[in-house]
Amino acid sequence: MTTPQMDITGDVCPMTFVKVKMGLHAIAPSGKLNVRLKEEALKNVISSLKTEGHRVRNVSREEGIFLLEVTKGG
Amino acid sequence: MSEADFKELKKGGMMRQAEAGLFSVRLHVVGGRLATPQLRAIREAADRFGRGEIHLTARQGVEIPHVRQDALAAVKEFLAPSGVWVGVCGPTIRTVTACQGCRVCPSGVIDSPELADMVDRELYGKPVPHKFKVGISGCVNNCMKAEENDVGIKGWIDPRWESPACTFCGVCEAVCPTKAIILSAGDGKLVIDPALCIGCGDCITSCPTGNMREKNRGYRVFAGGKFGRRPSLGRRILGVLGTKEEAMASILAVLDFFREHGKPRERFGDTLLRTGFPALETFVTGRTGLP
Numbered sequence: 122m123t124t125p126q127m128d129i130t131g132d133v134c135p136m137t138f139v140k141v142k143m144g145l146h147a148i149a150p151s152g153k154l155n156v157r158l159k160e161e162a163l164k165n166v167i168s169s170l171k172t173e174g175h176r177v178r179n180v181s182r183e184e185g186i187f188l189l190e191v192t193k194g195g
Numbered sequence: 196m197s198e199a200d201f202k203e204l205k206k207g208g209m210m211r212q213a214e215a216g217l218f219s220v221r222l223h224v225v226g227g228r229l230a231t232p233q234l235r236a237i238r239e240a241a242d243r244f245g246r247g248e249i250h251l252t253a254r255q256g257v258e259i260p261h262v263r264q265d266a267l268a269a270v271k272e273f274l275a276p277s278g279v280w281v282g283v284c285g286p287t288i289r290t291v292t293a294c295q296g297c298r299v300c301p302s303g304v305i306d307s308p309e310l311a312d313m314v315d316r317e318l319y320g321k322p323v324p325h326k327f328k329v330g331i332s333g334c335v336n337n338c339m340k341a342e343e344n345d346v347g348i349k350g351w352i353d354p355r356w357e358s359p360a361c362t363f364c365g366v367c368e369a370v371c372p373t374k375a376i377i378l379s380a381g382d383g384k385l386v387i388d389p390a391l392c393i394g395c396g397d398c399i400t401s402c403p404t405g406n407m408r409e410k411n412r413g414y415r416v417f418a419g420g421k422f423g424r425r426p427s428l429g430r431r432i433l434g435v436l437g438t439k440e441e442a443m444a445s446i447l448a449v450l451d452f453f454r455e456h457g458k459p460r461e462r463f464g465d466t467l468l469r470t471g472f473p474a475l476e477t478f479v480t481g482r483t484g485l486p
Contacts, residue, residue, distance in 0.1 A: 164370040168400040177403035180364030187369070189403075 128157040129166075130186060137162040138169045145175065145193050153178075156189045163187060196264075206285035209267050212260065219250065219260040220270055221282035223319070226293030226311040226331070227255030236277030244270040254328065255292045256282065283320040286459070288327045288450075291315045296333040297350070303333035304350025304396075304412055310439045314446060324457035324466075328421075329446065335394045342428040345453075345463040346446050347417040351394035353435045355410035356385045367398035367407050394435070411435040414442035418449050418475060419464040427464045432476050434486040441485055448482040449475070 127144045129137045137158065144154050158166055167177055167189070174194030181188045201211050208221035222237065229237075237257060241249050246261040262270055271281050283289065293311035297303030311331050318329070330344035334351075341347025356367075363380035375391035376398060378384075387398075394415060398407045414436040420429030432449075436442050449463075452475050457466040467475060479485070 160369045163366055164397050164401045167366060167403060171400070171403075180362065180366055180403055182365055187366070 124153045124155050124190070126155045126157070129162060130157055130159050132162070134162065134165050138166050141166060141170070141191070142173075145191065148193055150193050150195050152193045154191045154193065156191055158187055158189065160185060160187065202285065204267070206283060206287060208282035208284055209262075210258075210284055216264050217260075218262050218264060218267060219258045220245075220262050220267070221252075221284060222257045222259070222274070223280040223282040223290075224256050225291055225315045225319075226308045228308060229257070230278070232277050233279045236274055236279050240270050240273050240279075243273070252290075254290050254330075256290045284326075286323055286325050288318045288321045288323055288329070291319065291329045291331070292339050292344075293331040294333045294338045296331075300333055302336055304335075304352060305331075305333055305348075305414055306439070307331040307333040307339070307348075307350070310348065310414070310442055313439060313443055317443065318446070318450070323450065323453060324459050325462050327450070327453065327463060341417045342420045342430075343422050343426070344420050344429060345418070346449050347420055347429050348442055348446075349394070349415045349417070351411075351413060351415035351435050352396035352399065352409055353394060353411040354387055354392070354396065354398050355408050356387060357406050357408060358383065358385075359406070360404045361385065361406040362404060364403060366401050366403060370397045370401045372397065411437065413437045414439070414445075416442065416445045416449075419467040419472070421462045421464045423462070429464075430472060432479055433483075436485060441483070444483045445479060445485060448479040451482060452478045 129140050141156055170177060176192045177189050178192050179190035209218045212219055241247055241259045244262045244266045245259045248260055250258040250260050291311045291314045293307040296307035298306055314329050328344045329346050330339045330341055331348045332339040332341045335349055341349045368376045368378045373391045373393050375388045377386045416432050417429035418432050421427055433445055453463050456470050
């Protein structure tokens, strides 16, 4: 199964994290979600994910856009 | 009434108004916090002795304006049973301002009202060469504007980087608001410039691997700030202090320096222009033994 992708590069806070939450809602615990986001959204999205018990496993960057591989928490 | 008498009244928080015979009565407020019985008494006093008007000052203070000179003693007597005391003005240590701190504000790093109470108990109204203001911000969002006070305190988070599981993903470097973090993945190195770091902790909250951690959280001291006609911003002294007692000791040491070097009617920031800032740092470090 391919990991679902989500692009929030066109969104601003708080919709950035709202969309990520909705994306995570649709997958099972321990499932993965890939998120494309802009630098401005990094702090709020990652800290909110950590607070809600999810994990950010991999981070990569392509031309100013960050890609996060998120693992859904329990 | 002589000028000297007016000066004495002013020191005691009763400030002569533009209109002859009227005074604005300053009250003792710490960190902008008042209990409802105090507020009720203040309202009643403003109705009875003033013109039913209350002035909120620029530094979280409360004043009852338009009190006639012959009612000054009565207003004081009326307020005391409700735990409302008349404040201070003139060359004294002024109202200690504070935000609500970590017990109320989700961003809070230190308990600002607790330190404000401590500073107030020890220092409020004490004589100094010129007015001396202390303001306490619970975090580096700095709602209380630490740098515009003679001594300002900010809640501060010092980050520390640990290498083992760091993937050099670049998130900390990207989120740092002052570009204090320099990453060189090739050499497996990450450097935090302490001169640029503003203690916000954003690198810690956004680190995916938990390799950016808190080294210290506590009190950061700024000295020599003022506003007025020629504003200047306070500058950092000492490292991040871990306890309120250490913060208090640093404030006392700064005051000793001011009393030793300050001239009458000279704000602390101007004293520092004469002595140089390093003289203060050496003095405070020597006096307190703090890093």
